[in-house]
Amino acid sequence: MATTTIKEVTNYLETIAPKSYQESYDNCGLLTGDPIWEVKGILVTLDCIESIVDEAIATKCNLIVAHHPILFRGLKKLNGQNYVERTIIKAIKNDIAIYAIHTNLDNVSTGVNKKIADKIGLINVSVLQPKTGTLMKLTTFIPIDKKEEVVKALHSAGAGNIGNYQNCSFQIVGEGTFQPNEKASPTIGRKGKLEKVQEVRVEILFATNLKSKILTALKETHPYEEVAYYLHSLENENQGVGAGMIGELEKPMELLPFLNGLKSIMNTSCIRYTSPTGSKIKRVAICGGAGSFLLPQAIAAKADIFISADFKYHEFFDADGKIVVADIGHYESEQYTKDLLSEVLNEKFTTFATTFSKTNTNPISYI
Numbered sequence: 009m010a011t012t013t014i015k016e017v018t019n020y021l022e023t024i025a026p027k028s029y030q031e032s033y034d035n036c037g038l039l040t041g042d043p044i045w046e047v048k049g050i051l052v053t054l055d056c057i058e059s060i061v062d063e064a065i066a067t068k069c070n071l072i073v074a075h076h077p078i079l080f081r082g083l084k085k086l087n088g089q090n091y092v093e094r095t096i097i098k099a100i101k102n103d104i105a106i107y108a109i110h111t112n113l114d115n116v117s118t119g120v121n122k123k124i125a126d127k128i129g130l131i132n133v134s135v136l137q138p139k140t141g142t143l144m145k146l147t148t149f150i151p152i153d154k155k156e157e158v159v160k161a162l163h164s165a166g167a168g169n170i171g172n173y174q175n176c177s178f179q180i181v182g183e184g185t186f187q188p189n190e191k192a193s194p195t196i197g198r199k200g201k202l203e204k205v206q207e208v209r210v211e212i213l214f215a216t217n218l219k220s221k222i223l224t225a226l227k228e229t230h231p232y233e234e235v236a237y238y239l240h241s242l243e244n245e246n247q248g249v250g251a252g253m254i255g256e257l258e259k260p261m262e263l264l265p266f267l268n269g270l271k272s273i274m275n276t277s278c279i280r281y282t283s284p285t286g287s288k289i290k291r292v293a294i295c296g297g298a299g300s301f302l303l304p305q306a307i308a309a310k311a312d313i314f315i316s317a318d319f320k321y322h323e324f325f326d327a328d329g330k331i332v333v334a335d336i337g338h339y340e341s342e343q344y345t346k347d348l349l350s351e352v353l354n355e356k357f358t359t360f361a362t363t364f365s366k367t368n369t370n371p372i373s374y375i
């Protein structure tokens with residue numbers, strides 16, 4: 009039977025949530041274990057703590073896929089003096105790989121927040137704070153009779169996707185000039201002779217994480233010995249990548265019935281929320297985990313409520329009668345991330361089991 013390596017699993021997860029989409033403070037990726045190990049089974053969890061490593065040992069899983077990275081701040085000693093060190097020591101002793109998929113999974117439009125939006129039943133969803141610095145533009149010059157082939161290869165490699173539009177490009181015909189030297193082996197023209205060729209200037213956008221794939225497609229299909237191209241990093245916002253999400257309820261609801269429904273959807277006995285604004289709830293902003301930094305964006309997007317977690321006392325005042333802030337708890341807000349990860353892994357890999365942990369890792373209880 010075909011075997012699967014840890015690297016194959018993590019590469020696949022990174023096609024869904026590229027590591028380059030993680031925030032600068034984060035520590036996503038393979039934290040323990042060897043990428044070439046064969047995967048025996050995957051345990052999916054929100055937090056990777058010691059009891060989760062125990063569960064992985066008991067269920068014969070040698071890969072733990074966790075949302076939160078257990079190694080976050082860096083370790084200078086490994087003496088088992090705290091839960092982080094003990095977790096890492098136990099994982100290493102038992103040949104268990106730990107992989108973290110954190111803010112990169114928060115920032116993709118099919119990630120943590122989409123799962124929450126689906127649970128709440130939001131429609132017309134979009135990213136609340138689109139990310140900059142994740143797009144590039146390729147400009148290249150292709151002889152006219154090869155243009156279709158090269159552009160098709162670039163599109164197949166993932167270039168030219170903008171929002172709901174695929175196969176986007178800009179093209180203009182012009183004249184290219186070049187003079188091959190004695191060492192050249194030109195596709196068109198002769199050594200030492202100035203050539204003038206009808207070429208198409210093609211401009212095409214792509215996500216930065218696809219850079220090497222796009223350049224490979226360009227070089228494999230472009231007929232010239234020396235391919236002329238420019239790459240530009242763009243400051244444009246990437247509408248499909250970023251923090252938080254906003255959407256709408258199909259029918260506006262009064263605040264209290266909405267919050268009661270939310271309590272049952274998110275399996276929580278306690279929601280901390282600010283004063284009603286007097287408006288019904290129609291536009292709903294969400295951010296799984298600590299999301300108070302997004303409150304200004306939620307207000308600017310005219311959300312009636314912002315559902316998130318880890319709000320501090322003084323941050324609740326910032327609702328300021330413009331919006332309702334509802335803090336549903338960090339664990340509660342991200343609990344469906346386990347389902348999301350199990351679904352994507354089970355869809356792709358069938359030769360080993362992907363299960364999600366039965367251990368409740370929430371460190372907080374309510375009475």
Ligand SMILES: [Zn+2]
Pocket residue numbers: 076296297298338342
């Ligand atoms: Zn979190």
